Amino acid sequence: MLRLHYNLEKVSMGLVAGIILAASVGGIVEIAPLFTIDETVELPDDLRPHTPLELAGREIYMREGCYACHSQMVRSLADELDRYGPYSLASESAYDHPMLWGSKRTGPDIARLGEKYSDDWHVAHLINPRSVVPASIMPSYPWLNRPLDTDILSDAMATLARLGVPYDDAMIEAAQADAAAQSRPDSDDVDGFLERYGERPALRAFDGDPDRLTEMDAVVAYLQSLGTLTNAPYEIMTVEATDDP
Template identity: 75%
Template sequence: MALFKAHYNLEKNSIALVIGIILAASVGGIVEIAPLFTIDETVETLPDMRVYTPLELAGRNIYIREGCYACHSQMIRTLRDEVERYGPYSLAAESQYDHPMLWGSKRTGPDIARLGGKYSDDWHVAHLINPRAVVPTSIMPAYPWLATAPLAVDDLGAHLAALRTLGVPYTDEMIANAPRDAEAQANPDSAGAAGVTERYGEATTLRRFSGTPRLTEMDAVVAYLQVLGQLTQAPYAPDAMLEQP
């Protein structure tokens, strides 16, 4: 009863009540904020993790622009049914270069964290133009304009530079060559194709993602979808790949 009386008296004293609220909120804030000071000591690093290429980054930007993240999450939980359906559970380090992160919480459509390499480029193109053509029961909207809209590449260098300020290790050479690298990744026979693999690694995929010689937004989106879950091989052999900083 004494506790209830003290609470009753506190409610009658506005200043004391405000102080009490501030103290309670401060405790909650400290519990949430304090661990961030040691985050560099607790987050794993992935030695084979690579950054998005300019073309893949452009596709990610279009993916965000079209609101795809509202229906598709990109985080596989550690539950057995999740792993059996989608593949190895997601690692926090896989999202270290994602700004913003696209983990999501709603699955109107399936999780796509391990989508890369699961379907062919042609499947993705057909699916984006008319989802019902490949998945008759799909309720996904169609995005046919991606196949005809030319991809804007002139500002990709600025995108990479902005991400570097957030900690993504893009080099001056990557930033300077971003527009050319976007064109070259979708044109493997071009003179600049070798530069793409030199800057982003031999594992980088170079091909005409949309199947047409003209660089479109479809190329960028498909390139992005095909790299999901493929930026590192750590999820498939976590004990061998994870390192503590």
């Protein structure tokens, strides 16, 4: 085998062909399962898509590079289950484009972060992380208090709808109004928001000021949604705990 490899190294084109073949086999092994993903990953009945405000927060989360330090994938290891909660399911990320599972943990995993802390805690943490976590090395994001640009929300939702996210025409058309309504519980648009998204999404002034719509509203709304889009992981953990001898 070593002699074959040694001889192959003498023929440059043969070596290139061998590299291409090896890379192709590895790629096929990784890609092939994706062609059957519709049959192997069953969507939970209660899985909901992100609201326009949460979706805007997700885009800001990616824009600021938060995914580089925080994974969103709880592994099925005892210590992770004890710290973070139920392990992550592929079906939870069915509506995420791109998915943000990751493996880098400079900061903690946030897959189950939703409603773990108050909105005030998140606002303080984003403005000055060391005000609530003295040992934190996370950067500060004071500029998130600026107004939220909602002009591209409808286009973003229309694109996601083409990728299979269940946004209908009414949701897409009302994206800007719904983003504002979710952070203004006393506004006239709340009834429309509830009609389109139901009562499960949080409805409140996330940055503490209902008179303005900010990037802080969007980011906190997104963070508070993590782990709350479906109850499937918690139900599975309950069944597994019941089945254990």
